[in-house]
Amino acid sequence: MTIAEPEKKKSLYTTMIVLTVVVLVVFLTCMPYLVTIAFAEGPAEQSAADASPIFGVTIPAGYKRWELIAPAEEAAPLDELRAVVGNHTAIDAYQAGKLPFPDGTILVKRAWKRKQSPEFASATIPGAATTVQVMVKDSRKYAATGGWGFGRFINGKPVDEAQHRTCFACHEARAKSRDYVFTRLAP
Numbered sequence: 001m002t003i004a005e006p007e008k009k010k011s012l013y014t015t016m017i018v019l020t021v022v023v024l025v026v027f028l029t030c031m032p033y034l035v036t037i038a039f040a041e042g043p044a045e046q047s048a049a050d051a052s053p054i055f056g057v058t059i060p061a062g063y064k065r066w067e068l069i070a071p072a073e074e075a076a077p078l079d080e081l082r083a084v085v086g087n088h089t090a091i092d093a094y095q096a097g098k099l100p101f102p103d104g105t106i107l108v109k110r111a112w113k114r115k116q117s118p119e120f121a122s123a124t125i126p127g128a129a130t131t132v133q134v135m136v137k138d139s140r141k142y143a144a145t146g147g148w149g150f151g152r153f154i155n156g157k158p159v160d161e162a163q164h165r166t167c168f169a170c171h172e173a174r175a176k177s178r179d180y181v182f183t184r185l186a187p
């Protein structure tokens with residue numbers, strides 16, 4: 001018993017050292033993946049300069065692959081083609097006819113200058129992108145503006161505070177009964 005004790009201790013130390021090395025190797029191997037995931041999923045890569053004034057809304061990642069809610073057209077002087085798209089929460093709420101929209105709903109209005117098709121004179125196609133406009137539902141954070149946070153972006157950058165002061169007023173004046181949202185699901 002007394003002879004075996006130091007031997008036992010020695011093997012315990014060896015086991016601990018081996019375990020520490022294994023844990024370190026695993027951790028260092030995973031590190032690049034963890035960093036990639038953190039940057040891909042989090043808003044970490046967006047700086048404060050990319051967020052709208054007043055609301056702090058940013059352009060949501062991947063919105064170009066979101067489902068269409070409805071297209072729209074705007075007459076002169078803007079002369080634009082538009083498409084309102086939404087995240088899963090938005091699409092589910094639309095399909096269920098749910099009002100008000102649940103927290104987590106994000107609506108994005110994409111817009112382009114109207115352009116004549118080079119191949120077919122009577123066809124109109126999207127020209128240069130003009131604005132990207134975002135509405136984010138968070139009923140507590142944006143309680144003062146019907147639960148919606150607003151953001152208008154040109155070339156990826158938010159427009160000034162004065163423009164952001166106009167958003168809720170117009171949406172409230174004309175679309176209050178529909179949770180401040182104009183766009184209906186296209187039939």
Ligand code: HEC
Pocket residue numbers: 072074082084107108109133134135150151152163164166167168170171180181182183184
């Ligand atoms: C003068 C009225 C007016 C103002 C101001 C206004 N909007 Fe809108 N908004 C509309 C109308 C009308 C629609 C629906 C028709 C369309 O697609 O253009 C709309 C649609 C939207 C949509 C799609 C969801 C919906 O309600 O149909 C978003 C997102 C949006 N606006 C964001 C903004 C943001 C951000 C601002 C402020 C920077 C803003 N709006 C200011 C009138 C306005």
